[in-house]
Every structure is written in C-alpha cells, then in structure tokens.
Amino acid sequence: MTNRELILEAKEAREHAYAPYSHFRVGAALLTKSGKVFKGCNIENAAYSPTNCAERTAFFRAVYEGEREFEKIAVVGGAEGTDADQTCAPCGVCRQVMMEFCNPETFQIVLADGKDHELQLTLKELLPYGFGPENLN
Numbered sequence: 001m002t003n004r005e006l007i008l009e010a011k012e013a014r015e016h017a018y019a020p021y022s023h024f025r026v027g028a029a030l031l032t033k034s035g036k037v038f039k040g041c042n043i044e045n046a047a048y049s050p051t052n053c054a055e056r057t058a059f060f061r062a063v064y065e066g067e068r069e070f071e072k073i074a075v076v077g078g079a080e081g082t083d084a085d086q087t088c089a090p091c092g093v094c095r096q097v098m099m100e101f102c103n104p105e106t107f108q109i110v111l112a113d114g115k116d117h118e119l120q121l122t123l124k125e126l127l128p129y130g131f132g133p134e135n136l137n
C-alpha cells in the first residue's frame with residue numbers, strides 16, 4: 001500500500017476523533033505486514049489524562065485482533081475545523097508503544113498535513129536509544 005493510500009485512511013480516521021477539550025483532531029492508519037489496515041482516532045476524557053491518542057487506538061485495535069507485526073503508520077492531525085495545516089508527530093507515549101511491537105530500524109512513520117505534504121521517518125529517528133523488549137533479555 002502506498003503512503004498516499006494510507007494517508008487517505010488516516011484522514012478518514014480523523015473524522016472519528018472525540019476531542020471536545022483540545023479541539024485537536026487526529027487520525028492514524030496502521031498497516032500490518034499481512035496487509036491489513038487498522039485505523040484509530042484520539043479519544044479524550046473529562047479527566048484529561050485517560051486520553052488516548054490516535055496512534056495508540058490504532059495499535060490497540062490491531063493487537064486485540066491478533067496482529068503483532070507492523071510495517072508503517074500514517075498520522076494526520078490538526079485543529080478542529082481545519083484541514084490539518086501542519087504535520088503532527090506522535091507523542092512520547094505513542095513512540096514507546098510502537099517500540100513494544102516494531103523494529104525501530106524498519107518501522108516507518110508517515111506524517112502528513114492536509115495539503116498532502118508528507119514526511120517519512122523511522123521509529124529509530126523519532127525515538128533514538130529507545131527502551132524495548134530486547135532490553136529485558
């Protein structure tokens with residue numbers, strides 16, 4: 001699947017965002033190595049800290065369905081009522097969740113804005129010297 005196709009899925013996922021507090025809406029589309037796409041949106045909470053980012057929603061949906069091997073994720077986020085004016089990078093917690101399931105050298109993170117500018121990075125670039133399952137061996 002091309003980056004562009006995955007970005008379109010992330011844009012659709014953004015429509016599902018529940019963001020009544022920040023009014024910042026994010027969508028993510030996660031591609032498994034088996035070729036399936038799992039989508040996620042941010043889901044906020046009145047107590048704020050239970051908020052789940054779009055990326056983690058996508059990962060948790062996929063893992064629940066038995067998927068453990070991932071190729072890339074596309075993320076599109078921006079203020080409500082806008083078309084996402086700039087790229088939106090995953091927060092530190094989401095990078096750590098990616099570290100649990102993905103090879104940092106090969107897993108690709110595709111950041112896109114509403115004008116279809118895109119930036120592709122590896123997990124290692126976003127989380128250098130990360131701590132993962134290998135560290136516990």
Ligand code: THU
Pocket residue numbers: 019022024025026041042043044051052053054055075077088089090091
């Ligand atoms: N958020 C995401 O869903 N993903 C990101 O990559 C960055 C931030 C959400 C969390 C919160 O609901 C809102 O965006 C503002 O931080």
